[in-house]
Amino acid sequence: MKLYYTGNSPYARRPHMAVIEYGLTDKVEVEDCGPLGTDDHVLRQYGPGGKVPGLLTDNGVFICETLIILNCLDELSGGKLYPAAGKAREEAMALEGLAGLLMESQFYRARENRRDASEQSPGYLESEAARSARCYDALEAHVAGFVDDLNMAHLSVVACLGYADWRHPGDWRDGRPALGAWYDKIMERPSCADTKPVF
Template sequence: MTARATQPRPAKPAPRTLRSTLTSPFGRKVRIAIEVLDLAGRIEVVPADTRDEGDSLRAQNPLGKMPCLLLDDGTALYDSRVIIEYLDRWSGRDALLPAPALTRAVAQTRAALADGIADAALLMVYEGRFREPAQISQVWLAHQRGKVERGLAEMSANLPDANVTDIVSISLACALGYLDWRKPVEWRGRYPALTGWLEAFAAHEPAFNATRMPQEVTA
């Protein structure tokens, strides 16, 4: 009886290019993950302009949003949580998300809450950037501010471990970093536990400081 030849497993598509700016809090999450997973030399960060109709980002992600990870087989992945989960698995490290299904879902939910803080803050910034002063809606700003403040209160009451770099801590740190940079709300005086947590996480994780938003960039 002839032994059946073992077929080699197909190689997993490798990440090749990250479309993002250095100022996107969601792109920063992925850049931190890239550093933590020792993939920095393998993925090129290529800037994208979400307002440029001619930018290839709109073909790579029909929503025209960052970050967008391009794999070497042409696959495009978007949404920072999706990208980080793929990189975590592809790297073989499995360091950023827990394995058990419920624990993993809870971690992703906590990360989604942190992302929601950043997203609401971003919408507050855009309200002032893309509207004339007379068109700015204070009702809309208050609506977004409420999301930020409720999210901060929940995170403050249930802080992740500042000495662990995972999907939750990366997401929270990037959201707080964006609040510090754009200042749509003042949070440090109101949430001292979060202030202390961010300082401790920054001391623990060098990738957080290595991916700081350039102060000279205004867009």
């Protein structure tokens, strides 16, 4: 299989981390296909989206969307990405969902921030900043319960916090010491350190 990513994409970082963390490097080749956005970009031959991440299977099927790709990688790994069942699985899914909505909020706020000032909506920026802050608060409240057993949802949280440090500096650390300590520790893992955004 081949995973298409770009260096600083927080979405693509999630399956990229999974490939490293769960020992899939012999089964999934990773290719940095940045920069994106041109009509002749390599991804455009596979579908209408032109977004990363994208997964090209050994059968030549192209799969887009982060959560679908993580699902494929979970299957490929024999179920290593998430706890198999029960409350542990439900909690992992809840955290993966929280990370997903936080990333969406951060990503669209960053896009809005990059628009010309005359086109920006202060109300939109404010409401997404507030949504992200609620997510950071929820993570701070729950981080003590993050089990020692790492799962993919923890890596998705890392991708959110790393993206915030790039696009929304100062967004999350103040007043959230437990989350900061957890992040600094998990960032020692090769899957996290080797995929950190460069800015």
